[in-house]
Amino acid sequence: MDASLSTSSNPFDTLAQLAGGYCVARCLHVVAGIGLADHLEETPRSAEELAAELQVHPEALARMMRLLAAHGVFEVHEGAFKHSAASRLLRQDHPQSLKAFAKMFGLPVFWQIFEGLEHSLQTGRPAAEKVIPEGLWDYFGTHAEENRIFNAAMTSKSFGQAAGVMAAYDFSGFETIGDIGGGRGHLLAAVLQKAPNAKGILFDLPNVVEDASELASDRLELQAGNFFKDPLPACDGYLLMEIIHDWADEEAVKILKAIRQSAPEGAKLLVIEQLISPDQGPHWSKMLDIHMLALLGGRQRSLPEYQHLFEQSGFRLARMVPTVADVSILEAVPV
Ligand SMILES: C[S@@+](CC[C@H](N)C(=O)[O-])C[C@H]1O[C@@H](n2cnc3c(N)ncnc32)[C@H](O)[C@@H]1O
Incomplete structure (x- = not known):
C-alpha cells in the first residue's frame, strides 16, 4: 500500500x-x-x-x-x-518487473482468505485454513493456473532482491549451493553466474520444480522434494530466501534442523529475509507479516527472533549482511 x-x-x-x-x-x-x-x-x-x-x-x-x-x-x-x-x-x-507480483495479490483465493481474516484475529491461526484446509502449498499443487501465477510472482519479486543479494555477498568460494524452496530457481541461477566454479541444486516441491525445468543444466540440478520429509542435498552453501517467514516457529525449526542434518562441516546457511522494521511508520514488512499470518501462519521476524531459531536448530548467526534491496542476508554456521 x-x-x-x-x-x-x-x-x-x-x-x-x-x-x-x-x-x-x-x-x-x-x-x-x-x-x-x-x-x-x-x-x-x-x-x-x-x-x-x-x-x-x-x-x-x-x-x-x-x-x-x-x-x-x-x-x-x-x-x-x-x-x-x-x-x-x-x-x-x-528487468525487475513486478507485473506477476501485482497479479498474484489479485488472485480470488487471496481475497477469500482475507475475507476471513477475523479467524486469524480470534485464533492466531491462518485465515486460509477456513478457505483451503489443505493449505496454500497443496492448493497450488492442484490449481495449475494459480500455481503458475504464484511462481511467476515469486520470480518477479526476486528480480530486485537477487540484484541486492548479488551486490552484497561474495559467492565465489562455494562449490555446491543448494537453494531450498528456491521456487523457479531465479536466485540460484543468478548466484551461479557470480560463482562460475559452483554447481547448484534447486530443491522445491514437485509442481514447482516442474515449472523450472528449462533451467536444468550440467551446473544446475533440479531436486523435487518436501523439506519436512525428504533428505536435503549436502552442500557447502544453502540459500533459504523467504522460506522461514512462511512458517510458525515450530515448522521453521524443523526446516532449519533438516538443513543442519544434511550440512557438512564448514557449510554456510544464508537465510535471506526482510526483517520486521522497528520504525513506527508504514513499511512493507508489516504488511507482509499479516499476509504470512493470514495465508500461512508464518511471520516476519526481528534479528533476535532469527537468532533464537538458529540456536534451537544447531546453527549460530555468524553475521548479518544488509542489502540495498528490502532483504538482509543472515549468515549462519553449524555449531
Ligand atoms: C515464498 S516462496 C519463496 C520462493 C523463493 N525462495 C523466493 O524467494 O522467490 C516459498 C517456496 O517454498 C516452497 N515450499 C513450500 N513448502 C515446501 C516443502 N514442504 N518442501 C519444499 N519446498 C516447499 C514453495 O513451493 C515455494 O516455492
Missing part, C-alpha cells in the same frame, strides 16, 4: 483511505491483469487510445488510471497518461 494512504494529517481521510484501500489495490490488480503498462511507452497516451487497444471501457480506464496516478502508479500529463517509476515496474519487459 502507498505510504500516503495512512499518513494523512486529516483523521477522516486517514480512515477513509485505509478502509477503502482495497479499491486502489483492485485497480492495480485489474490493470496488471490486462497488461496496461505494456501498452505505454515513453510518449504519453490518452485513456481512449489505450482503451481501444486493450478493448476496455475508455472512461472507466481513465478513472482507474487517475486513481492509480494519485498513488504514484502512472502520471497524468496534459490530459494523457505517462509512466511513473512504479508503473514502469508493471511492464513485462522491465
Whole structure:
C-alpha cells in the first residue's frame, strides 16, 4: 500500500483511505491483469487510445488510471497518461518487473482468505485454513493456473532482491549451493553466474520444480522434494530466501534442523529475509507479516527472533549482511 494512504494529517481521510484501500489495490490488480503498462511507452497516451487497444471501457480506464496516478502508479500529463517509476515496474519487459507480483495479490483465493481474516484475529491461526484446509502449498499443487501465477510472482519479486543479494555477498568460494524452496530457481541461477566454479541444486516441491525445468543444466540440478520429509542435498552453501517467514516457529525449526542434518562441516546457511522494521511508520514488512499470518501462519521476524531459531536448530548467526534491496542476508554456521 502507498505510504500516503495512512499518513494523512486529516483523521477522516486517514480512515477513509485505509478502509477503502482495497479499491486502489483492485485497480492495480485489474490493470496488471490486462497488461496496461505494456501498452505505454515513453510518449504519453490518452485513456481512449489505450482503451481501444486493450478493448476496455475508455472512461472507466481513465478513472482507474487517475486513481492509480494519485498513488504514484502512472502520471497524468496534459490530459494523457505517462509512466511513473512504479508503473514502469508493471511492464513485462522491465528487468525487475513486478507485473506477476501485482497479479498474484489479485488472485480470488487471496481475497477469500482475507475475507476471513477475523479467524486469524480470534485464533492466531491462518485465515486460509477456513478457505483451503489443505493449505496454500497443496492448493497450488492442484490449481495449475494459480500455481503458475504464484511462481511467476515469486520470480518477479526476486528480480530486485537477487540484484541486492548479488551486490552484497561474495559467492565465489562455494562449490555446491543448494537453494531450498528456491521456487523457479531465479536466485540460484543468478548466484551461479557470480560463482562460475559452483554447481547448484534447486530443491522445491514437485509442481514447482516442474515449472523450472528449462533451467536444468550440467551446473544446475533440479531436486523435487518436501523439506519436512525428504533428505536435503549436502552442500557447502544453502540459500533459504523467504522460506522461514512462511512458517510458525515450530515448522521453521524443523526446516532449519533438516538443513543442519544434511550440512557438512564448514557449510554456510544464508537465510535471506526482510526483517520486521522497528520504525513506527508504514513499511512493507508489516504488511507482509499479516499476509504470512493470514495465508500461512508464518511471520516476519526481528534479528533476535532469527537468532533464537538458529540456536534451537544447531546453527549460530555468524553475521548479518544488509542489502540495498528490502532483504538482509543472515549468515549462519553449524555449531
Ligand atoms: C515464498 S516462496 C519463496 C520462493 C523463493 N525462495 C523466493 O524467494 O522467490 C516459498 C517456496 O517454498 C516452497 N515450499 C513450500 N513448502 C515446501 C516443502 N514442504 N518442501 C519444499 N519446498 C516447499 C514453495 O513451493 C515455494 O516455492
